[in-house]
Amino acid sequence: MNVLIVDALAANEGRRKFSRDAIGAGPRLVAGVFEKYKLNVRIKRVEDFIEENDEGVNSSDLFLISAMSVDKVAVQKAIKKISKKQQNSKIILGGPILSEKDLTKEIQFDVGVIGEGERIIEGLIRCDFDFSFFQEQKSADRFSIEKKNGSLLVKEKSILGTGIFEEFIPSTERILDYPDYWFSKVYVELVRGCSNHYRGELVKTAGGCSGCGECDDPDTIITGDCPENIPAGCGFCSVSATFGPPRSKKLNQVEKEVEDLLSKGVRRIVLSAPGFLDYFRGRKKEEVYSPTKPEANYAEIANLLQSLSEIRDNQEEVCSISIENVKPSLVTKKIANLIGKSLPKTSISIGCETFDTSLSNKIGRPSEPNTALEASRFFFDEGLSTQIYLIHSLPGETVKSLEITKEVVENKLSNFADKITVYRYLSLPGSPFTVTGVPLPTKRHLLDIRRNELKKAIIQFNLEKKKKMIGDEVITIIAEKDKVRKNTFIGYPIFSGPAISVYSEKPIIGNTYRIKVIGVISDKLLEGEISI
Numbered sequence: 001m002n003v004l005i006v007d008a009l010a011a012n013e014g015r016r017k018f019s020r021d022a023i024g025a026g027p028r029l030v031a032g033v034f035e036k037y038k039l040n041v042r043i044k045r046v047e048d049f050i051e052e053n054d055e056g057v058n059s060s061d062l063f064l065i066s067a068m069s070v071d072k073v074a075v076q077k078a079i080k081k082i083s084k085k086q087q088n089s090k091i092i093l094g095g096p097i098l099s100e101k102d103l104t105k106e107i108q109f110d111v112g113v114i115g116e117g118e119r120i121i122e123g124l125i126r127c128d129f130d131f132s133f134f135q136e137q138k139s140a141d142r143f144s145i146e147k148k149n150g151s152l153l154v155k156e157k158s159i160l161g162t163g164i165f166e167e168f169i170p171s172t173e174r175i176l177d178y179p180d181y182w183f184s185k186v187y188v189e190l191v192r193g194c195s196n197h198y199r200g201e202l203v204k205t206a207g208g209c210s211g212c213g214e215c216d217d218p219d220t221i222i223t224g225d226c227p228e229n230i231p232a233g234c235g236f237c238s239v240s241a242t243f244g245p246p247r248s249k250k251l252n253q254v255e256k257e258v259e260d261l262l263s264k265g266v267r268r269i270v271l272s273a274p275g276f277l278d279y280f281r282g283r284k285k286e287e288v289y290s291p292t293k294p295e296a297n298y299a300e301i302a303n304l305l306q307s308l309s310e311i312r313d314n315q316e317e318v319c320s321i322s323i324e325n326v327k328p329s330l331v332t333k334k335i336a337n338l339i340g341k342s343l344p345k346t347s348i349s350i351g352c353e354t355f356d357t358s359l360s361n362k363i364g365r366p367s368e369p370n371t372a373l374e375a376s377r378f379f380f381d382e383g384l385s386t387q388i389y390l391i392h393s394l395p396g397e398t399v400k401s402l403e404i405t406k407e408v409v410e411n412k413l414s415n416f417a418d419k420i421t422v423y424r425y426l427s428l429p430g431s432p433f434t435v436t437g438v439p440l441p442t443k444r445h446l447l448d449i450r451r452n453e454l455k456k457a458i459i460q461f462n463l464e465k466k467k468k469m470i471g472d473e474v475i476t477i478i479a480e481k482d483k484v485r486k487n488t489f490i491g492y493p494i495f496s497g498p499a500i501s502v503y504s505e506k507p508i509i510g511n512t513y514r515i516k517v518i519g520v521i522s523d524k525l526l527e528g529e530i531s532i
Ligand code: SF4
Pocket: 199, 204, 209, 210, 211, 212, 213, 214, 215, 216, 224, 225, 226, 227, 228, 229, 230
C-alpha cells in the first residue's frame, strides 16, 4: 500500500497566503501511525499535489487529507484530482475541517476522522482499510460512527489518555517531504487539549445554564462537565470541547523528536500547545480543568527548557526553539524570567481578543485583559518579543468595546508588545458559540466604522514597531526569491520577527546572514542588507 498524506492546512483555496513558513504537527503525526506498521507513507503539500504533475496521485492508492474549515476549496480540488485519476482509491479526511458535520454535503470522502485520529487510523490499518471494520461490535464500543451522504464520520467516544504520546510517535523522517523544511517553523506537539473549562455569560445564557455552579469561577472548576452539555472554553474556540483537558508529552520524547528534526536540517522548532504553561500542570495523573489553579509547573518547565536549549546549542548551525502561546492567567514574573533565560529572543503569543473587560468575561476568557497586559509586560521586561492576538466581530462586541480596545492599542501597548495580530471572528464548528447558537452582533454601520478604525490603529502600531527595528541586526535564513522585487530575496529571522526582503545580485538562497534592517516595506515586511 502506498499512502499519501495531503497537507492542506491553511491552504484556503489551494495555496497558502499566510503562515507560509509554518509546518503543522498533524501530518507528521499521521505519518507516524503508518510508519509504526512499516507502511510506505509520504506527505505532500496540497498546492504541490494540485499544481504539479500526476506523480503523487498516480503512485498512491490511499489518500489522507489534513485540513481546517477554511481549506474547503483546497480539499475539493485535491479530491477532484484523486477522483479523476484514481477512481478506486480511498480518501480519509481529518483535522479541524471535520468539526463541521454538514461538510459531507459539500465534499465527498470515504471516512472523516473527527478529533483524535491515531487509534481510528490504526484500526483501519489493521483491517487493511476494509470499512466493514466499523460495523464490528468492538468498533461500535469505542467509536461513535455516523453515515452521512455516503461518508462515514468516526470519532473516539472518549478522550485518549496521556499514553497516546508513547503509543504513536510522530514521523521525523517525513519532514523531508516538505521542500521548505529547512527554513520553516516546524511545530512539535507538546500539549494536547486546553485547561480552560470556564464558560462565559453568552454561552451560559444561550445554552440554558441551570446554575449548577461548576464553572462559575475559573479558579474552582473541577470536572468541566456540564449537566446542560454546554461546551467549555472560550466561546470562539473548539479545543476544550474537542480535545478535553491538557495532556503533556514526556520530556524524553520531546527531546528525541526535537533532536531528530534538527539533525535532519530543521532550523526553527515551535513547541505547539494550546497553552505552553499547561505543561504537566497539576498533580500527576490528575486532569486540570481550571485555567488558573494550580499555578504552572515550574520544575517541569525548567527541565524541559534547559534540556531543549542544550540540544539547540549543540547544533552546528544557529537554530531556535520557541513557544507558541501562553495563557496569561498562568504567567508570573518567575516564569517569564525562566523563559527569557532559556529561550532568549523568542516570540510569545498571548491571546487577549479584546481589551474590554466586560466583553472578555462574557466570551469566556480565563482571565481579564489587565492580566494579559501584565503577562506581556513580564515577557517584554525579559527582552522577549510579545505578540498580542485580538479578534473583532465577536458575539457580544459593541461600539464601546471596540473603542476601549483601540484606546489600549494606541496608548498602552507600546511598552508591552512588539506586534498585534487581529482576526475577524469566524464561527468554528464545535465551538461553544456555534453549538449554543450565540448570535453575531447586529449589523450596524457604526460598528463597521469602529472595526476599521481598530484595524488601522493596529496596522499603524505594527508599522511603528517595525520602524524602531531599523538599525537592528537579525540572524536570518534566506528562504526564497522575492516574487515582487528584482534581485531580492525573502529571509526569515531564525529567532523571531517579520520577514525581511534582502537585495543581492548573487544567488543566496539557503545561506544564513546577519542582516541589518534598513527600512520598512509594509506592516509585514522589512527591508534589510547583509552585514559585513
Ligand atoms: S457547568 Fe453548565 S449548568 Fe453548570 S454553571 Fe456551568 S454552564 Fe451552568
